[in-house]
Amino acid sequence: MDGGIAPPPRRHDTAPRRIYLDNAATTWPKPESVWHAIDRYQRDNGASAGRGAYGHALEAQRVVMEARRGVARLLNAREPRRVVWAANCTDALNLAIHGYLRPGCHVVATENEHNSVLRPLRWWSDRCGVRVCFAPVDAAGFVRPSTLAGLLREDTRLVVVNHASNVTGALQPLAELAAVVAAHDRAALLVDAAQTLGQVPWELEADCRVMIAAAGHKSLLGPLGTGLLYIGPGLEDELLPTRQGGSGTDSERETPPDSLPERFEAGNLNVPALVGLIAGLDYIHQRGVPAIAAHHRELSNALRSGLSAIPGVRVLGPTTDLPSVGVVSCLIDGFDPHEMAAILDAEFGIETRAGLHCAPRIHGALGTRERGGAVRFSIGFATTSADIETTLDAVRAIAG
Ligand SMILES: Cc1ncc(COP(=O)(O)O)c(C=O)c1O
Structure with missing residues (x-):
């Protein structure tokens, strides 16, 4: 080799x-185009995004926006700025859970959850009195909407739903589960789409109280080191940034910018990987x-x-x-x-x-x-x- x-x-x-x-x-x-795109970017550009105002830096910024648009298109989301980059799906789920939960609140999740949901939830229940209950699955691995409905309470703040299990492959009836959460009125929905985004047609309404976490390196066909969190309208005000640092904007402030996506994207982005992700997304949109x-x-x-x-x-x-x-x-x-x-x-x-x-x-x-x-x-x-x-x-x- x-x-x-x-x-x-x-x-x-x-x-x-x-x-x-x-x-x-x-x-x-x-896809071959993913390797080529990364190679080309690394050799010919290599600048960071959202910082400098010279040509290559502006090109890097354009590329990052293009990747956001590619993901937003898959989600049928109107506002690409609601797509926030993360290192992987675990990182995106951590932002959603640590940024959204508050001490003493109630959370519903399902038995299908991955440790990247279970462990952050356990952290909150051990330290901050968060109560978590888990919707059971049937023998084939599915969560019934009526079962989920029975677990929601007045003070439920977040419902976490695994879209497809990385063990059984069971693809949950997401629209029906989301309707249960929407009827509750107060809880937000967090979808773990690690095994689905890019592999199954997306049917969930994006203009609602939903956060969607996905991996760029799985079915989106980007390289390792890519993940994303889509933040539905209104939720950005309730979601606290879990990392703070340079954003390339509002540098006079000691607090993170209020604007999306900068509020949640401290530090340099993994631009070469996002260039590869664009090529992966292009493949998906074409096929x-x-x-x-x-x-x-x-x-x-x-x-x-x-x-x-x-x-x-x-x-x-x-x-x-x-x-x-x-x-x-x-x-x-x-x-x-x-x-x-x-x-x-x-x-x-x-x-x-x-x-x-x-x-x-x-x-x-x-x-x-x-x-x-x-x-x-x-x-x-x-x-x-x-x-x-x-x-x-x-x-x-x-x-x-
Ligand atoms: C259902 C599910 N959620 C979350 C993750 C974590 O994804 P990542 O490896 O991108 O952190 C995985 C990874 O296999 C997964 O299958």
Whole structure:
């Protein structure tokens, strides 16, 4: 590899190539245009955005705005300035939770939540008397709107909803869950769209009391180091900045600027990564989200039904007739998930993710926590039917 990091050699080099099925962690490969755009920017521009007034700095600023517009377009949001950059989805969720909660308030979340929601919430409940309750999921991993409605209280300040589970792939009925929160009138909704933005058509109204956290490096096809929080109208006044520092504007003030997005973006932005993100967004807009959704659904359903047919294999979450994203997790009788993932990698060149996937509650609900979790296969835009066939053959060989 050209200056890269070589993978360890395989025990039996039976696989024709690397089959990367860890796209829920971060997508790989990215479209070629992403690598080229970053390379070009680093070589030819390299300036920081929102600071200087010379040509290259202004170009950097233009690029940052273009990336905001690309995300706003996906969200059907009118105001790109409501898209605030973060380092990853965890960072965006931390801003939303730490910036929005107040001591003693009540929060509702779901059993599908990732540790990037669970841990900030736990911080508030341990230190600031915040009460958190969790909406349970049904056997397929879905939260029922009526269940959520039953948990809301007078003093509920925030409802956090995982849009699609990074363990089961279950795609929640977001519009119905959002309607429950909207009917409450006082609570704001925080959507964890880490596994959905860029992969499923966005149907949620953006002009309401909603915050949407997403990763730029997953289905948006940007590089690692990118994330974002969309802040719905009115919420910016109630959201406190969790980082303070230089913004390139209002430098005479000792407090952060009031304007969006500067209020929440202290310090230099990761412009090279945002340039890559623009190329990822361009790919998505050109191919179209419905086509991308269909690709993920077709391949994950092929995997889901193929795995379910193998004796000794238990597939978690939704059946193929239920809404899901390109994430499929399973267990094989007699195998520890880590052992199975190690065999898939070493013997077949198939890269998966084993364990609890930073989502211990959903594994608890599905009864897989005590078994060390599961093995997760997650599909990307470049995954092929042949990859799925090879994966099924490998699991058959292991289970057999
Ligand atoms: C549902 C969910 N939320 C949040 C995150 C955190 O995303 P990031 O890796 O961008 O911090 C992940 C990552 O896998 C996730 O799957």
